[in-house]
Amino acid sequence: MRYIDTAELGDRLGPAWHRNAEAETEKITACTDPKERAKAVEDAAPVWRDAKAALYALSHRKCWYCEKRHVRDHAHVDHWRPKKKVRGSKEHPGYWWLACDSANYRLACSLCNSPFTVLDDDDEAIGTAGKGDWFPLVDEQKRAFTPEAPINLEVPILLDPCKESDPKLLGFDDEGVPRSLTNNPDEQHRVTETVRILGLDDGRLNVARREAAYHLVNVVRSTERALLLLLTPDLSPEVRKSLEEQLTAGLEEIALLRGPDREFTRMIEVSLRGMRDSPVGIMLVEDPAGVAKLAASSVRVE
Numbered sequence: 235m236r237y238i239d240t241a242e243l244g245d246r247l248g249p250a251w252h253r254n255a256e257a258e259t260e261k262i263t264a265c266t267d268p269k270e271r272a273k274a275v276e277d278a279a280p281v282w283r284d285a286k287a288a289l290y291a292l293s294h295r296k297c298w299y300c301e302k303r304h305v306r307d308h309a310h311v312d313h314w315r316p317k318k319k320v321r322g323s324k325e326h327p328g329y330w331w332l333a334c335d336s337a338n339y340r341l342a343c344s345l346c347n348s349p350f351t352v353l354d355d356d357d358e359a360i361g362t363a364g365k366g367d368w369f370p371l372v373d374e375q376k377r378a379f380t381p382e383a384p385i386n387l388e389v390p391i392l393l394d395p396c397k398e399s400d401p402k403l404l405g406f407d408d409e410g411v412p413r414s415l416t417n418n419p420d421e422q423h424r425v426t427e428t429v430r431i432l433g434l435d436d437g438r439l440n441v442a443r444r445e446a447a448y449h450l451v452n453v454v455r456s457t458e459r460a461l462l463l464l465l466t467p468d469l470s471p472e473v474r475k476s477l478e479e480q481l482t483a484g485l486e487e488i489a490l491l492r493g494p495d496r497e498f499t500r501m502i503e504v505s506l507r508g509m510r511d512s513p514v515g516i517m518l519v520e521d522p523a524g525v526a527k528l529a530a531s532s533v534r535v536e
């Protein structure tokens with residue numbers, strides 16, 4: 235999970251989309267019978283379908299929850315607050331008044347959004363997951379049942395990719411398995427529930443994250459080696475040139491792996507944090523420009 239900045243989403247959707255969303259919301263609001271209302275919500279599906287391209291663009295075609303890229307599968311527009319019913323809150327009619335509100339949209343892969351069988355690393359079934367109509371709250375008493383209720387009092391348990399501080403609570407171990415990065419028990423509970431409900435500990439994801447992290451470690455270590463060698467005296471011009479090329483390529487690759495268009499960047503950031511075990515490691519992670527400068531200064535010293 236990586237923070238998704240939705241500040242420009244409204245502009246990207248354009249005036250025609252907003253007019254349509256408003257018109258459909260009016261139709262839904264005019265219904266008084268719950269069955270009629272549910273039908274009106276279903277009929278409004280083109281509104282979120284038409285928002286999909288703008289949502290894709292915000293995450294470079296990646297799922298906002300698991301950071302897997304959509305290649306051929308169809309992403310879902312998940313209603314963060316479910317539109318027709320809320321699992322675990324029997325009496326709730328669903329947040330129908332937010333069905334056509336783009337602030338309520340999260341782009342999700344079909345696995346994060348729909349029920350699926352979670353597998354371990356050996357492909358054995360270990361449970362089921364998928365967000366679907368789940369939207370648990372820290373305090374159920376604060377749940378909004380109508381458009382007039384103060385929705386800001388709700389504190390969701392699930393980590394929200396659109397809230398900057400939330401993805402930072404999620405970490406991974408060296409094997410790509412999700413874990414909490416906080417000591418606060420309430421936040422730890424949020425992480426555990428998010429992993430369980432979205433199935434973020436699925437073995438297929440663990441393996442993919444692990445591979446991304448292994449690749450990163452190799453790039454960082456070889457870049458580190460190139461830098462240390464560059465700082466040694468009496469290098470021939472040919473060797474120096476080759477090392478400089480390795481260093482530049484390494485720094486570029488590390489920057490690319492951290493980029494918003496790459497998969498599993500949360501895992502990458504957590505792995506990079508673990509590589510600050512040497513002064514050079516710290517520089518590679520936190521000050522790539524400083525690394526380039528240091529290498530250049532070694533040339534001048536010679």
Ligand SMILES: [Zn+2]
Pocket residue numbers: 297298299300301302342343344345346347
């Ligand atoms: Zn996903």
